[in-house]
Amino acid sequence: MDKTVPDLAAAVAGIQDGMTVMIGGFGGSGAPIELIHALIDRFLATGHPRDLTVVNNNAGNGHVGLAALIEAGMVRKLICSFPRSADPVVFTELYQAGKIELELVPQGTLAERIRAGGAGIPAFYTPTSYGTDLAAGKPVAEFDGRPYVQERWLKADVALVKAHLGDRLGNLTYRMAARNFGPLMCMAAAHTVVQVSRIVEPGAIDPEAVVTPGIFVQAVVEVPNPAQEEDLNRARAVYPQVAQ
Amino acid sequence: MDKTVPDLAAAVAGIQDGMTVMIGGFGGSGAPIELIHALIDRFLATGHPRDLTVVNNNAGNGHVGLAALIEAGMVRKLICSFPRSADPVVFTELYQAGKIELELVPQGTLAERIRAGGAGIPAFYTPTSYGTDLAAGKPVAEFDGRPYVQERWLKADVALVKAHLGDRLGNLTYRMAARNFGPLMCMAAAHTVVQVSRIVEPGAIDPEAVVTPGIFVQAVVEVPNPAQEEDLNRARAVYPQVAQ
Amino acid sequence: MTVKLTPTQMAWRAAQDIADGAYVNLGIGFPEMVARFQPPGREAIFHTENGILGFGEAPAPGTEDWDLINAGKKAVTIKPGTAFFHHADSFAMVRGGHLDVAILGAYEVAENGDLANWSTGPRGVPAVGGAMDLVHGAKRVAVMTDHVTKDGKPKLLKRCTLPLTGVGCVTRVYSSLAVIDIEGGRFVLREKLPGLPFDELQSLTGAELHTPDPVADLIVPEL
Amino acid sequence: MTVKLTPTQMAWRAAQDIADGAYVNLGIGFPEMVARFQPPGREAIFHTENGILGFGEAPAPGTEDWDLINAGKKAVTIKPGTAFFHHADSFAMVRGGHLDVAILGAYEVAENGDLANWSTGPRGVPAVGGAMDLVHGAKRVAVMTDHVTKDGKPKLLKRCTLPLTGVGCVTRVYSSLAVIDIEGGRFVLREKLPGLPFDELQSLTGAELHTPDPVADLIVPEL
Numbered sequence: 001m002d003k004t005v006p007d008l009a010a011a012v013a014g015i016q017d018g019m020t021v022m023i024g025g026f027g028g029s030g031a032p033i034e035l036i037h038a039l040i041d042r043f044l045a046t047g048h049p050r051d052l053t054v055v056n057n058n059a060g061n062g063h064v065g066l067a068a069l070i071e072a073g074m075v076r077k078l079i080c081s082f083p084r085s086a087d088p089v090v091f092t093e094l095y096q097a098g099k100i101e102l103e104l105v106p107q108g109t110l111a112e113r114i115r116a117g118g119a120g121i122p123a124f125y126t127p128t129s130y131g132t133d134l135a136a137g138k139p140v141a142e143f144d145g146r147p148y149v150q151e152r153w154l155k156a157d158v159a160l161v162k163a164h165l166g167d168r169l170g171n172l173t174y175r176m177a178a179r180n181f182g183p184l185m186c187m188a189a190a191h192t193v194v195q196v197s198r199i200v201e202p203g204a205i206d207p208e209a210v211v212t213p214g215i216f217v218q219a220v221v222e223v224p225n226p227a228q229e230e231d232l233n234r235a236r237a238v239y240p241q242v243a244q
Numbered sequence: 245m246d247k248t249v250p251d252l253a254a255a256v257a258g259i260q261d262g263m264t265v266m267i268g269g270f271g272g273s274g275a276p277i278e279l280i281h282a283l284i285d286r287f288l289a290t291g292h293p294r295d296l297t298v299v300n301n302n303a304g305n306g307h308v309g310l311a312a313l314i315e316a317g318m319v320r321k322l323i324c325s326f327p328r329s330a331d332p333v334v335f336t337e338l339y340q341a342g343k344i345e346l347e348l349v350p351q352g353t354l355a356e357r358i359r360a361g362g363a364g365i366p367a368f369y370t371p372t373s374y375g376t377d378l379a380a381g382k383p384v385a386e387f388d389g390r391p392y393v394q395e396r397w398l399k400a401d402v403a404l405v406k407a408h409l410g411d412r413l414g415n416l417t418y419r420m421a422a423r424n425f426g427p428l429m430c431m432a433a434a435h436t437v438v439q440v441s442r443i444v445e446p447g448a449i450d451p452e453a454v455v456t457p458g459i460f461v462q463a464v465v466e467v468p469n470p471a472q473e474e475d476l477n478r479a480r481a482v483y484p485q486v487a488q
Numbered sequence: 489m490t491v492k493l494t495p496t497q498m499a500w501r502a503a504q505d506i507a508d509g510a511y512v513n514l515g516i517g518f519p520e521m522v523a524r525f526q527p528p529g530r531e532a533i534f535h536t537e538n539g540i541l542g543f544g545e546a547p548a549p550g551t552e553d554w555d556l557i558n559a560g561k562k563a564v565t566i567k568p569g570t571a572f573f574h575h576a577d578s579f580a581m582v583r584g585g586h587l588d589v590a591i592l593g594a595y596e597v598a599e600n601g602d603l604a605n606w607s608t609g610p611r612g613v614p615a616v617g618g619a620m621d622l623v624h625g626a627k628r629v630a631v632m633t634d635h636v637t638k639d640g641k642p643k644l645l646k647r648c649t650l651p652l653t654g655v656g657c658v659t660r661v662y663s664s665l666a667v668i669d670i671e672g673g674r675f676v677l678r679e680k681l682p683g684l685p686f687d688e689l690q691s692l693t694g695a696e697l698h699t700p701d702p703v704a705d706l707i708v709p710e711l
Numbered sequence: 712m713t714v715k716l717t718p719t720q721m722a723w724r725a726a727q728d729i730a731d732g733a734y735v736n737l738g739i740g741f742p743e744m745v746a747r748f749q750p751p752g753r754e755a756i757f758h759t760e761n762g763i764l765g766f767g768e769a770p771a772p773g774t775e776d777w778d779l780i781n782a783g784k785k786a787v788t789i790k791p792g793t794a795f796f797h798h799a800d801s802f803a804m805v806r807g808g809h810l811d812v813a814i815l816g817a818y819e820v821a822e823n824g825d826l827a828n829w830s831t832g833p834r835g836v837p838a839v840g841g842a843m844d845l846v847h848g849a850k851r852v853a854v855m856t857d858h859v860t861k862d863g864k865p866k867l868l869k870r871c872t873l874p875l876t877g878v879g880c881v882t883r884v885y886s887s888l889a890v891i892d893i894e895g896g897r898f899v900l901r902e903k904l905p906g907l908p909f910d911e912l913q914s915l916t917g918a919e920l921h922t923p924d925p926v927a928d929l930i931v932p933e934l
Contacts, residue, residue: 107839202568421921
């Protein structure tokens with residue numbers, strides 16, 4: 001069994017128009033910049049994929065990564081908890097012009113909905129958002145005298161995730177807080193593509209320290225020295241072109 | 245902050261009559277034998293605690309650990325998935341005599357109910373047990389045309405868990421498949437007591453490799469070279485007395 | 489002629505249907521033997537409910553580590569690429585549809601795919617383990633069972649009489665006499681022991697066996 | 712006399728109520744400063760939504776690691792005993808009731824404990840983050856806020872006018888003028904700036920301030 005793929009273009013080749021794509025990361029930490037840029041490259045060359053529904057905690061920052069994906073016009077709808085950032089101009093302008101749809105989800109509910117998607121739980125109850133606009137239209141039930149909101153699972157066709165080490169079986173580790181949504185999205189997508197800083201031999205990752213077991217991963221591509229969104233934005237980078 | 249306690253007797257001192265006690269382990273792996281025996285010692289000395297509701301995957305094996313707890317007459321009700329083992333005679337006899345209550349729960353549902361208890365999710369839906377006797381009386385709902393059973397969270401007053409390394413903040417690692425229900429039970433109990441093979445300094449456990457973060461743990465006691473239930477049973481051990 | 493397959497031979501036959509790279513859960517008891525018969529060149533990855541993916545064979549007697557066991561509480565070993573995880577993650581794999589195949593034992597299987605394998609009724613101590621999770625989680629649920637009970641009564645039935653493990657979940661039965669698919673609420677006979685007359689097989693089966701396609705010989709090695 | 716507390720001073724005051732060993736989540740922005748003012752001899756453990764427990768102070772400029780940030784996307788450091796985990800585990804801590812204290816910012820707080828802090832209405836881009844999870848998860852939810860808006864209008868009201876973050880969730884407000892508990896659907900004044908007349912404070916507050924107990928002076932250091 002070998003889940004490694006030779007390059008980024010091959011890694012994102014299967015993503016089609018209209019798909020739901022989970023993209024890992026919290027702000028810049030864990031953002032799979034290289035996978036996203038490979039997807040933009042494909043769109044610029046072929047006009048596809050488009051009309052994507054993207055699931056991410058945020059809405060991108062500056063003009064690289066997720067912000068660049070949105071700026072390229074590939075995203076129809078965003079499901080996220082916090083579409084603000086230091087420089088969210090790309091999303092904000094499209095949103096205010098009515099050109100992109102937003103489903104706002106409380107962060108813990110977002111995480112739990114994704115886990116539920118991966119764990120085969122079609123719905124669960126949470127006190128989060130009870131009595132607020134974000135619970136509008138959702139079933140409410142009482143348990144032990146307290147009201148809860150019913151939330152549905154969230155699944156995706158594809159997940160794009162950044163990890164640290166990976167082996168050909170798909171076992172993964174992450175780096176510090178870059179872990180965030182990665183392990184959950186790996187579980188919830190039909191096809192999970194992971195960029196890792198280094199591909200190692202099976203067994204090189206301590207079985208006790210595997211964070212994502214390989215069963216949740218379909219493709220692994222090596223990207224040594226991956227870019228940090230924060231560094232790119234401090235350098236005022238723009239994708240597909242990098243400013244002087 | 246220092247969650248270490250000096251000895252096993254102190255570790256189990258707070259457990260009271262009628263409490264719900266989660267006990268980690270799958271069969272013998274991860275069974276906190278020394279904590280259980282300390283609880284039996286307290287019962288033999290004081291007559292308390294009794295009428296316990298115990299949550300464990302199994303029902304004990306032989307005459308040590310959980311089986312000994314049951315044999316001592318301390319357990320009113322058992323919530324488990326698989327009350328069979330190589331030598332389940334203690335539970336079987338009491339059950340068939342109507343002297344102990346059994347709530348049988350599918351193993352995945354048991355794990356998820358415990359996690360739900362720890363994660364603040366009062367109820368969730370699963371296809372598991374749909375159309376079977378174990379779904380009797382439970383609400384059923386359809387999602388996307390498929391029927392699911394509603395299951396409730398499971399919480400406990402106390403959890404008794406066996407881990408491998410622990411620090412004074414309560415951060416834990418486990419040893420191989422002895423992990424099983426431990427991390428979940430730590431989350432779901434109001435007061436989690438953990439026996440570890442070794443107490444280490446904070447920072448000695450790699451932050452990436454912490455399995456249970458300290459927030460889920462209230463007390464840590466060191467038990468070097470803990471007994472394995474399987475070894476005890478092969479030696480035909482009986483607690484509180486050990487046969488020749 | 490083989491009168492009936494041994495459990496080892498049933499396990500061999502079931503192993504032939506497991507693809508390279510498949511994620512597989514093998515039920516406690518006879519199904520565990522399936523792991524021994526992976527065809528050359530194929531490497532399935534075995535999952536056990538108690539939190540191991542990619543474990544290896546049994547250790548030599550005397551070298552067991554009792555923290556390293558499978559769902560049947562038997563000692564196993566690790567291999568390069570093994571991963572440990574807790575029970576909720578383990579059943580996320582099961583219930584989230586990530587396993588390709590689960591192979592379970594059975595008391596009864598019905599032509600509608602219902603399975604009974606956890607309770608023999610009100611007497612005795614019931615024990616369900618992970619069976620109810622596996623039957624609604626794995627992409628393919630197969631059963632490995634003697635074709636008849638010890639008393640010679642059919643275990644493949646029109647409807648189960650014992651408490652159900654799952655509804656409409658089984659798609660293939662590896663029995664001691666035949667390989668039978670469950671399709672559209674019917675038993676479809678795919679393979680039977682060579683020399684076993686169809687009528688005899690039908691008489692040992694509690695529901696109609698359909699043969700829309702040619703029936704192959706069920707041939708297994710001496711094991 | 713201090714005319715009003717600075718955010719730093721409010722953070723100092725809030726920090727005085729955090730017990731040794733408490734697990735604490737600090738909201739993005741001004742509440743983050745609370746971590747700087749732990750009283751001597753106390754050590755709280757700070758949680759951030761994005762998967763760190765027990766993180767340390769900001770690193771020296773230029774030494775940031777952008778994989779090691781807090782929920783406000785600011786660089787932090789690790790300390791002995793830090794743990795990393797994924798977002799579902801992180802919110803299990805929040806929603807499962809494991810945090811002792813959450814301190815959040817506010818647009819509006821009502822005397823019934825309702826909080827509005829995520830949306831200023833239909834214009835603008837709404838962003839909720841983890842606020843709705845924290846208000847129904849932490850054992851104690853406190854708010855740190857200027858007593859009035861930039862226009863001088865009360866932020867402590869009979870009922871919130873902006874979209875709610877949570878219902879009946881706030882139990883204490885650290886404002887720039889006072890410390891106010893929410894008890895039984897009423898604002899109970901506990902401390903106010905020395906020299907600030909009660910009537911003036913009441914006139915800057917959108918609901919009645921109750922004083923069942925003596926009101927203490929709100930005294931903070933120059934910071």
